[in-house]
Amino acid sequence: MTLTDSELERYSRQLVLPEWSGEAQERLRGSSAIVVGAGALGSPAATYLAAAGLGRIGVVDSDDVELSNLHRQPLHYTPDIGLRKAENAAVKLRALNPEVEVDPYPARLGSDNAETIVTGADVVVDCADSFETRYAVNDACCALGVPLVEGAVLGLGGQVMAIVPGQTACYRCAFPAPPSPESVPSCREAGVLGAVAGIVGSIQALEALKLLTGLGTPLVDRLLHIDGATMEHTLIATERREDCASCSRVAASAQSG
Amino acid sequence: MREMDLTGVPCPMNWVRARLALEEIEDGEPLELVLDPGEPMRSVPLSAREDGHDVTVTGNRVTIVKR
Numbered sequence: 001m002t003l004t005d006s007e008l009e010r011y012s013r014q015l016v017l018p019e020w021s022g023e024a025q026e027r028l029r030g031s032s033a034i035v036v037g038a039g040a041l042g043s044p045a046a047t048y049l050a051a052a053g054l055g056r057i058g059v060v061d062s063d064d065v066e067l068s069n070l071h072r073q074p075l076h077y078t079p080d081i082g083l084r085k086a087e088n089a090a091v092k093l094r095a096l097n098p099e100v101e102v103d104p105y106p107a108r109l110g111s112d113n114a115e116t117i118v119t120g121a122d123v124v125v126d127c128a129d130s131f132e133t134r135y136a137v138n139d140a141c142c143a144l145g146v147p148l149v150e151g152a153v154l155g156l157g158g159q160v161m162a163i164v165p166g167q168t169a170c171y172r173c174a175f176p177a178p179p180s181p182e183s184v185p186s187c188r189e190a191g192v193l194g195a196v197a198g199i200v201g202s203i204q205a206l207e208a209l210k211l212l213t214g215l216g217t218p219l220v221d222r223l224l225h226i227d228g229a230t231m232e233h234t235l236i237a238t239e240r241r242e243d244c245a246s247c248s249r250v251a252a253s254a255q256s257g
Numbered sequence: 258m259r260e261m262d263l264t265g266v267p268c269p270m271n272w273v274r275a276r277l278a279l280e281e282i283e284d285g286e287p288l289e290l291v292l293d294p295g296e297p298m299r300s301v302p303l304s305a306r307e308d309g310h311d312v313t314v315t316g317n318r319v320t321i322v323k324r
Contacts, residue, residue, distance in 0.1 A: 008273055015273045018308055022277040 002026065007099065011053055024213040025053060029099075031122040031212045032056040036109050036137055038089035039063075040192055041127035041151050043075040044201030045208070049125070050093040052209055056101040057093060060117060061085040062108035072194030109133050114140035123208045124148045127201060131178040135246075138163070138171035142246040147211045149219075151204040154190055156228035158200035161219060161238065162207045166250035168220035169238040173247060196228040260289045264317075268296050272304045279310070279323050290319045 003011075003022060007029075014020050033054050035046045038061040049057055063085050065076045075089045086104035093102045109117055109128065114136040118124055124146055126137045134150065141148040142165040150171050151160045163170045178184075203224070210218050223236045242248055261278055263271040271292060278288055292298050294317060302312045302319050311322040 003277070008277075009270065012270055012273045015276065016269045016304070022280050 003029075007053070010097070010099070014052065019215055020213075024215065027213055028053045028209070029055045032058070032120060033208060033212075034058045034060065034118055034121040034124045035127060036060045036124065036133065037127035037129060038073075038075060038085040039069065039127065039129060040072040040194065040197035041153060041201040041204060042089070042125075043073045044198045045125045045127055045151070045205045046089060046093055047075060047096065048202060048205035049208060050097045050100045050102070052205075053097065054100055054212075056103065058103045058105055058117065058121070059086050059089045059093070060105040060107060060109050061089070062106060072192055072197050074194070074198070109136060111136040111139065115143060118144055118146055121146050123211050125204050125208050126150045127204065131184060134171060135178060139246050141165055142170055142172075142250055145250060149204045149207045149211070151200045153192055153197045153200045156193055156196055157226065158196055158228070159223055159225045160200055160203045160207065161223045162211060164211070164218070164220055165247050169240045170244060170247040173241045173244045174223060174238040176241065176244070193228065196226070199226060199228070258287050258289055260291070262291045263297065263301075264291055264293050266293075266297075268300050269304075271297050272301050275301060275305070275321070276308070279308075279321065282323055284323050286323055288321045288323065290321065292317055292319055 003025060011025055015025060031054055033049055035042050035057060038059050046057060046059055065080045065083050065085055065088055067081055069076055070078060075092045080088045084106045086106040090102040090104040093100060105117060118140045124137060124141050126134060126148060128134050145165050148163040207219050210216050221238055223238050225234045225236060259278060259282060263274060275290055282288060292301055302314055305312045305321045310324045313320045
């Protein structure tokens with residue numbers, strides 16, 4: 001066992017979980033995650049991944065911290081206004097857990113750079129706020145065979161789904177085409193309550209930890225919808241589409257990777 | 258037999274260290290622990306039983322047979 005005394009103490013309360021183990025902890029330490037978006041979902045997701053002991057986390061966000069972000073993005077504090085979100089998130093995550101290597105990507109992830117950013121990751125947590133990015137992330141993960149946890153939040157509702165490309169329904173299987181741009185209120189226009197985003201981002205982190213360690217049953221081939229107003233949680237079955245433009249041609253070699 | 262002196266190691270770090278040692282031995286093999294009286298002697302054998310192992314306690318020594 002090669003966990004240091006400091007790691008044993010830092011992770012002691014998860015190491016005593018019957019479902020956890022030193023082996024799971026070492027697997028996490030050898031794992032790399034990309035968190036797309038350092039905002040309302042990315043803040044809790046990246047925080048819990050860093051705290052749990054991932055080896056490396058890449059944080060992708062092109063925006064700067066604004067005053068209107070702070071009610072829902074707990075990685076960013078009032079004195080951080082004006083800083084790059086990706087870089088500020090990296091500073092906070094390193095302070096939380098110096099054992100984790102954190103790489104900021106102050107860029108907007110799109111179809112042009114998605115595969116470059118995702119390459120080498122063991123899991124991607126999509127906390128983006130646009131459909132363009134969401135589909136680009138899904139397509140890149142499918143092309144490279146990288147497991148993905150999708151999350152979204154709007155108003156008091158949120159949804160999460162986990163994806164193992166080539167084996168389970170991907171985002172495009174569930175939503176073959178993006179809605180028309182006019183019909184989509186972005187977070188900039190529509191309201192979001194921070195605590196609801198916190199729930200969704202935390203579930204995304206948990207699902208990523210499950211995919212990395214084999215813990216429990218991942219939220220695959222199902223979409224979890226949460227209504228924060230009523231606390232109704234609904235699981236909606238999803239299934240692979242044989243003609244899916246993203247995942248139907250996932251190579252067998254990518255699936256095993 | 259693998260033996261660990263966990264005196265001076267408080268809960269739950271004593272159980273963390275014991276669990277990691279248990280991961281390294283085969284099913285059916287014993288691990289002997291020396292524990293402080295009080296909470297460690299109450300808590301560690303209980304945790305080991307909850308994880309499904311066979312536990313015998315003699316004085317301040319706890320023998321866990323991995324299951």
